[in-house]
Each structure stands twice: as structure tokens, then as C-alpha cells.
Amino acid sequence: MNNETTPGQQPGSLKSAALPAGAVAPDFSLRSTPDQAVKLSDFRGQPVVLAFYPADWSPVCGDQMGLYNEILPEFQKLGAELLGISVDGAWCHTAFSRDRKLHFPLLADFEPKGAVARLYGVYRETDGTTERALFVISELGVIHWSYVSPVGVNPGADGILSALEELNKDPNEI
Amino acid sequence: MKYDPTNAVSKSKLLLPRAKHDHIQGSVDAPIALVEYGDYECPYCGQAYPIVKAIQEQLGDRLCFAFRNFPLANSHPHAEHAAEAAEAAGAQGKFWEMHDVLYENQVALDDESLAQYAEVLGLDARRLIGEVLRGAHMARVREDFQSGARGGVNGTPSFFINGVRHDGAPSFDALLAVLVQPNAR
Numbered sequence: 003m004n005n006e007t008t009p010g011q012q013p014g015s016l017k018s019a020a021l022p023a024g025a026v027a028p029d030f031s032l033r034s035t036p037d038q039a040v041k042l043s044d045f046r047g048q049p050v051v052l053a054f055y056p057a058d059w060s061p062v063c064g065d066q067m068g069l070y071n072e073i074l075p076e077f078q079k080l081g082a083e084l085l086g087i088s089v090d091g092a093w094c095h096t097a098f099s100r101d102r103k104l105h106f107p108l109l110a111d112f113e114p115k116g117a118v119a120r121l122y123g124v125y126r127e128t129d130g131t132t133e134r135a136l137f138v139i140s141e142l143g144v145i146h147w148s149y150v151s152p153v154g155v156n157p158g159a160d161g162i163l164s165a166l167e168e169l170n171k172d173p174n175e176i
Numbered sequence: 177m178k179y180d181p182t183n184a185v186s187k188s189k190l191l192l193p194r195a196k197h198d199h200i201q202g203s204v205d206a207p208i209a210l211v212e213y214g215d216y217e218c219p220y221c222g223q224a225y226p227i228v229k230a231i232q233e234q235l236g237d238r239l240c241f242a243f244r245n246f247p248l249a250n251s252h253p254h255a256e257h258a259a260e261a262a263e264a265a266g267a268q269g270k271f272w273e274m275h276d277v278l279y280e281n282q283v284a285l286d287d288e289s290l291a292q293y294a295e296v297l298g299l300d301a302r303r304l305i306g307e308v309l310r311g312a313h314m315a316r317v318r319e320d321f322q323s324g325a326r327g328g329v330n331g332t333p334s335f336f337i338n339g340v341r342h343d344g345a346p347s348f349d350a351l352l353a354v355l356v357q358p359n360a361r
Contacts, residue, residue, distance in 0.1 A: 069331055072248050076322065104250075105250075155330075156330035158325075158341075159326075159329075
């Protein structure tokens, strides 16, 4: 694990106060579709990857959610559930998800806007969106690793995979 | 999180051209290394294709270029078979020829077209398409994909210059500026 991944200390995101490793992951319930909600604590017992991203409909191939969709089998091999989160509404997520053929839920941090992002310390007041922030949460509901990427840089999946591998090696470590 | 220097070193090594594993143009001992993770159906990779050629021409034997497969199969329905076709052509000694044909014909990458390209290149087209259909090179493509996922690929194309991901624009000027920077490799 690279030492530049210390939460809240990345260049370009100095103001971020993302919850660090060791913090209990705040529970939440958010809509994944117009008529379905997802609760974080429902996944207790398995690692969860929370991927906050600024907005649906990023214009590039293999944008962050598209990339994670492709890498999803690797996350699943490590026993993890992947949840994407942005401030877009559930109808927007549904359309985006269908268009990109995503195989994991996108959660709508829509009303009150960005409430969950604020809980995790990754809301961007000036933009009205979330940071590009990653949290790997252990099966006990404790944050094992967090990372805030400069908002214009897709962080890839290597940090997530390393964190999940560590959790798989030592399930008691927080 | 603890800092693990051995992990960092092995990761950056993984992102340098490897003589036994990779499809390489130039010598692995060349002072500058460029590794591309690409998808044959990705339009941005298509745009980068002539740029890489121009950079190879510019840098000559100072550059070692390796191409690794990173098909985004959910976005691009033909990308996986195209990647496997390039590997199948490689098994008959013509990886780069097929690589080039695929990027020059991104709009037609269905199986029938792949077989045609094999024929045009003088390959055993029946063998090539048979290997693609039974997934003979799927493991190889997957291996490239996994190395990319672990190495920090964040979309296609992803370029690694001397083991470090290039987050700037994949333009000729931007890539060249980083490639010719003096560095300790």
C-alpha cells in the first residue's frame, strides 16, 4: 500500500475530512431505484466498497463506474459488495445504469442532498457534488481504508483491491 | 495503513514491459518504457493509435512499447473477441499486424470481420477464429486485464510511462513531454 493514500492528505483535496481507517462506517439507507432502498448495515458480514463519484453521465469510455463494472468480478472474488453513490436522483441513476449496463447498485444521495456524503466527510459544498472518494468497509462495519482522489482523476481500482486483499488475509484486523 | 515499499516496487515493475509476457516493440532494455492498456473497440484508443505510432517514430530505439489488453466488454460488445483475435494472431506470429488492422477498422470487429482480417494477413483464418470461439486466449486476455486492474488502470487507453500512470491528455505533445523527461529507470 502506498503511503500517499493517507485519507485527507492528497494534493488537490486538502480540505477533505474523509473518515479515516478505523472509524465506524456511519449507517445509512438510500434509494437505489425509485422504489427500492439499500441499507449499509444489510451487508454486515461482508466487505463493502463505497465509491462516491461526482455525477452520472461522465462522457468518457471506461469512466469510474464503467471501469468498476468491468472489475466487479475481481471485487466479488474477494467477497465484496460494491455500491456507487452520487447526489443524482434514483431516476437518473436508473437511466445511467441501464445505459452503461452496470451490474451493481447506484445509490441516490439526493434528499437531503449529500447527507451521506457529509457523514463520510466527502461533500463538496462549492460544487454541490461529492468528492471522488473510496471507502473499503470491513465485515464488522469499520472503515479499513479510505481515499479521496483529485476530483478530475479517476482513481482506478488498485487501492480497493489491495484493501480487500488485506481484509481477506486478516478478518479480525480493522 | 502501513507503507509497504516492496509492494510499491513490485507494482511499478509490473507496469514495465516484460520480455516473456508482453507483446513488445523495441528492446526491453531501451531507456524509455511505454505500456498501453487498450481496448480495440474504444474510440479513445483508436484516437491514440496513430499517436503511439508517431511517438515510436520520434523516439526510435530509445523506446520500448508494450500493448496489453483491457477490453471493456460491457461497453464494447466486440472488444473481448477482438483482443482474443489479436492474441490468436500472435500465436501465428502476427500480433502487431492484427493489432494495427483492428485499430484501423474499429467499426467492423464482428467475428466474420476478424476472420477476414486473418485471411488478409495470410494467417490460418479457420484456426484463428476457432481459437477465438472456444476462448483459447481468454486466460491471456484476462491476465492482462487483471494486471491492469491491480496496476491502476483507470479507463482506456491507460498509458504507463516508466511504470507510472500518465494522467495527462493522451496527446502526442503531452505524452512525449513526459517520455523524454530525464528519469531514473
